[in-house]
Structures are given as structure tokens and as C-alpha cells.
Amino acid sequence: MIAQLDHLIAVFVGAFLILALLVVQKRTTLTQAETTLSQVSRVQADAMVEVLAQDVENVLTPDLASGTGFPFEIRIDTASGQTSSLSLTTLVRTTVADSATGLAAFTPGRVRYDLTPSGRRIWTGLDSADVYRLDRSVDTGAGFDRSPLGEVVGFDVAALTPGGARRIGSLPAVPEQLALSLAVAADAPTTRGDGTRSARDRIVRAEASVRPANR
Numbered sequence: 001m002i003a004q005l006d007h008l009i010a011v012f013v014g015a016f017l018i019l020a021l022l023v024v025q026k027r028t029t030l031t032q033a034e035t036t037l038s039q040v041s042r043v044q045a046d047a048m049v050e051v052l053a054q055d056v057e058n059v060l061t062p063d064l065a066s067g068t069g070f071p072f073e074i075r076i077d078t079a080s081g082q083t084s085s086l087s088l089t090t091l092v093r094t095t096v097a098d099s100a101t102g103l104a105a106f107t108p109g110r111v112r113y114d115l116t117p118s119g120r121r122i123w124t125g126l127d128s129a130d131v132y133r134l135d136r137s138v139d140t141g142a143g144f145d146r147s148p149l150g151e152v153v154g155f156d157v158a159a160l161t162p163g164g165a166r167r168i169g170s171l172p173a174v175p176e177q178l179a180l181s182l183a184v185a186a187d188a189p190t191t192r193g194d195g196t197r198s199a200r201d202r203i204v205r206a207e208a209s210v211r212p213a214n215r
Contacts, residue, residue: 045184045206048134048150052157053208055111056178058091060214073170074157077115082132083157086113092138109140115155122153124185125202129153134182153203154183180208 059072077084092109113136120131134155137146159167159175167175185203 041184041186041202041204042206044150045152045182045204048152048184049180049182049206049208051136051149052113052180052182053210054093055088055090056157056180056210057213058106059174059212060089060091060108061174071170072159072174074159074168076168080130082115083113083155084115086157087111092140094140107140109138110144111139112137112144113149113155113157115152118151122185124153129185129203150184152182153185154181154205156181174212174214176211178210178212180210182206 071087072089073085073087074083075085076082088111089108090111091106092111094105094107113134116133116135118131118133121128122131130153132152132155134149134152135146136149137144139145156179158179158181159171160177160179161167162176183203183205
């Protein structure tokens with residue numbers, strides 16, 4: 001009888017240890033998945049803000065735009081508080097950088113960024129957030145060619161006065177300084193058997209402060 005009890009206890013202990021190992025293994029796998037998703041989000045956010053910053057840095061004043069000027073305009077969606085659109089005339093890259101010189105070809109063009117709700121919400125770790133599609137449209141003389149830049153959960157372009165006040169709408173002149181911000185997130189994976197979500201904040205933000213070169 002004692003031998004049977006010892007065997008039964010051994011089976012229970014072994015099963016518990018296996019279960020504990022599986023839980024640890026699952027948590028480790030999900031932690032690795034979270035890290036990978038955060039890294040992917042970081043790459044996406046940095047790439048998008050780099051394109052945006054280059055367009056803003058190369059913005060052209062009306063006298064440099066050779067009659068193709070597009071009003072420098074920032075529109076805000078009052079419901080979400082996000083920047084809904086950004087319009088400007090800038091130098092648009094038309095070729096990739098030369099491998100020998102590191103230089104690329106640019107031509108004046110009109111660029112417009114549009115933020116459109118995707119209709120989806122994702123869990124970001126601490127809360128849920130609306131997902132938006134950020135499109136970049138370019139017109140170098142043949143009409144606008146629209147292409148998706150990526151999905152974001154936050155988009156903010158702030159034209160700043162010397163005193164730091166925000167300016168929106170159609171601006172009479174190219175702003176002296178702009179603050180750019182993009183937020184990207186991937187849906188947080190589950191971490192427990194009961195399906196509850198991770199409490200880790202999964203929103204990755206990329207920011208840039210830009211002073212237009214041709215102002």
C-alpha cells in the first residue's frame with residue numbers, strides 16, 4: 001500500500017513538474033514573440049518617420065516650386081485628435097542613391113499624407129487602439145500616385161511657432177520647425193491559459209524634429 005502511495009505521489013510530482021516546465025516554456029516563447037513584434041514595429045516606425053522627415057526637410061517655398069506650389073496644410077481630425085492630412089510641395093526622390101557617390105535624383109513634386117481609419121482595433125498591452133492606414137500620394141506632373149506607407153495607431157504633425165505654439169490649417173508660409181510623431185503597434189499575444197492579455201505596452205513611437213532646409 002505504501003509503495004502504491006509513493007508511486008502515486010511520484011506520478012503527481014512528475015506531472016506537476018512537466019506542467020510547470022510547459023508553462024515556463026510557453027511564457028518564454030510568448031516573450032520572445034513580443035520582443036520580435038516590438039522590433040518589427042520599431043523598424044516600421046523608424047522607416048515611416050524617415051520618409052516623412054525627408055519630405056518635410058526638403059519642402060519648397062512657392063518661389064522655389066516653379067508654379068507647382070501646393071499649400072503647406074495640416075488638417076486635424078477633431079474626433080481622434082490625429083493629424084488627418086498633410087500637404088506640401090517638396091523635392092521628391094526619383095532614383096535610389098548611387099552606390100558610388102551616395103547621391104540620388106530629386107524633382108519638385110506635390111506630396112500628400114492621408115490618415116484613413118482601417119475599421120480595426122488592436123490590443124496594445126495596456127489598452128486597445130484604433131488602427132489607421134497612412135497613405136503617401138506623390139504628384140511630379142502626371143497626377144497623384146497613391147501608395148500605402150503603413151499602418152499606425154498614432155500620427156501627429158505639429159507646425160511650431162518660435163514660441164512653441166501649434167499651427168494648423170493652410171499656412172501662409174513654410175513653418176520654421178515641425179515636430180513629427182508616428183506610433184506603431186502589433187496586436188499583443190496572450191500570455192496565460194485563460195486567454196488574458198499581456199500588460200506590456202506594445203506601442204512603439206518614432207519622432208523627429210525637423211527644420212525645413214529651404215525655408
